Amino acid sequence: MTAPVTSAIWTSSAIAAAVGGEASADFEVGGVAFDSREIGPGDLFFALKGEQSDGHLYVDDIYTAGGAGAVVSEPVDGPHILVPDTTKALSDLAIASRVRTDAKIIGVTGSVGKTGTKEALFAALNRASMGKSHRSVKSYNNHVGVPLSLSRMPAGCQYGIFEMGMNHAGELAQLTRLVRPDVAIITAIAPAHIGHFSDVEAIADAKAEIFQGLTHEGTAIIPYDSDHYQRLRKAALRHTKKVVTFGFDADADVRAIDVVPAQGGGSLVTASFRDDGEGDRSLCFTVAEPGKHWVSNALAILAAVRAVGGDLASAGLALAELQGLDGRGRRHQIELKQGEPNTGRALLIDESYNANPVSMKATLGQLARENCGGKKIVILGAMGELGDQAQTYHEALADDIVASGAQTIILVGDEMAYTSAKLAEIVSEKLDHTPEISHVAGSSEALTEVAGEIGDEDVLLIKGSNYLGLSKVVTALVGGEY
Structure with a gap:
């Protein structure tokens, strides 16, 4: 037998039983x-097999790396569990992980804001549970990422x-039937x-599939301000009587x-909670991340914390301590090393992970409100x-770029030819x-x-779809490699 692992989450016998392997x-x-x-x-x-x-x-x-x-699906030299299909085995282990836990499970989806909401919700619940919270890492949110994240969950989580x-x-x-959430959140609907x-509307219907996996007496949390509110509500009511709105x-x-x-920076928010039998109540808290979209995310987070019986005050404190994620709003003060006039420090806002029409509009709207001692630059x-x-x-x-006040505009990718032509038309007219x-x-x-182009006290926003690799620009600028 190999040396025991500190904080083991699975034994080989439990894994073999869960996946039907040897x-x-x-x-x-x-x-x-x-x-x-x-x-x-x-x-x-x-050992998954792909195309x-x-x-x-x-x-x-x-x-060699120390894997236990x-x-x-093929015999190997070293400790292993042999199964007919490793991808199915991963899903089977995820199912077993969900079955064995008494934790309150929350599922998060949406066209925008789901990763940030997931991370903030984890911070909010982990603070009060003293480290007994678990979440999916990175953007592991697809047919292999979700079962992986479930499989990683310790049995004793809250x-x-x-x-x-x-x-x-x-x-x-398919994913929600694996997760079987006690609470299911839709952050927003957008043309992503x-x-x-x-x-x-078809996107809204697809997002509403998350409610199909709700546990008995589970709670659906949906955005009241959405144009698709009624559609989402009807979909939720097919699977639960508990629908909570935020906005x-x-x-x-x-x-x-x-x-x-x-x-x-950020926002000071006073939120009201509708009577849940104990009377209406309110909470004043700070959201460290700037922008109206983050206030909306915070309301969804508080609704979820309340639904699972979490501590709202602790959640409010966690929201005040949030830091942006790489590629999703992290702010960097970068030292300029190019010589005059490019000396001093500039603010880089890293939104390089993804982009769709709604997130672009929200981010550019926030840029318009940024205090800037220099000029505003965008790489989109x-x-x-x-x-x-x-x-x-x-x-x-x-129109959103013009409204942001950007003075230097760098557009990246083929489809941005449409934006460039429209900007030229607006500028001339x-x-x-x-x-x-x-x-x-x-x-x-x-x-x-x-x-x-970057000068002292400038603000630089970098945002675009992940396939363009704009994170490389962020890495180079933050590391001074330019």
Whole structure:
């Protein structure tokens, strides 16, 4: 038997029983991964087979890295569990993890804001549970990421928070039946991935699939201010009687009754909670992340904390301590090293992970409100998966860019040709000043363009779809490698 793992979450016998496999030896594991590069001492490796890769090729590497064992469909040298299908085995282990826990489980989806909401909700519940909360990491929200995240959940957790994503109808239905959430949140509906759908209503229907997995007497949490509120509510009521709304409207169950700028950034919010049998109550708290969209996310988070019986005061404190995620709002003060006039410090806002029409509008709207001692610069990448509506949405982006006050505009990707042309039209017809506008093919060209533009006290926003690799621009600027 291998040496016992500190804080083991699975034994080989329990794994074998869950996945219907045969264990070659007795061992314990403290973590689970399907990427051999993430394996650490005591971890379990799932050797998944894909169209372009086979995890069995990396089994030797995981033992070298200290992996405790592997789930394989072919015999290997080293502790392992042999199964017919490793992908099915991962889902089976996820199901077993969900069955064995008494934790309150929360599922999060939405066209925008789901990763940030998931992370903030984890922080809110983990604070009060003294470390007994678990969540999916990174953006592991698909058909392999969700079961992996479930499999990693320790049996003794009090709370589990899982992000679920989709870009086609039917995908969320499968994921939510694995997660079986006690609480299911939809953050917002937007035309993300609309190239795979007939219209935004179809996206709302696909997001509403999350309610299909709700446990008995589970709670659905939906945005009252959404244009698709009634559609979401009807979908939720097919699976639960408990529907809680959040938003800025007076009729929302959890609503913001006052929002003012907070000292040092973010928002100071007073939220009201509709009577739950103990009388209406309110909570004043700070959201560290700036923007109205983050206030909305915070209301959804508080609604979920309340639904699982969590501590609202602790949640409010956690929201005040939030830090932006890499690629999703993290702020960097960067030292400028190019010589005059590019000396001093500038603020870089990293939104490089993803972009759709709604998130672009919200982020540019926040940029318009940023205090700036220098100039405002944007590097904006094309928005993917918009199908035959790509031109319409990219042209509409031009008005939001102008409203942001950006003086240097760098557009990246083919579809941004539509934005560039529309900006040129607006500049010639409506503006009494001429911003600097450039359109480049990729991230390396964007870095070259911006390197000589950044000055002291400038604000630089970088946002675009992940496939464009704008995170490389962020890494280079933050590391001074430009």
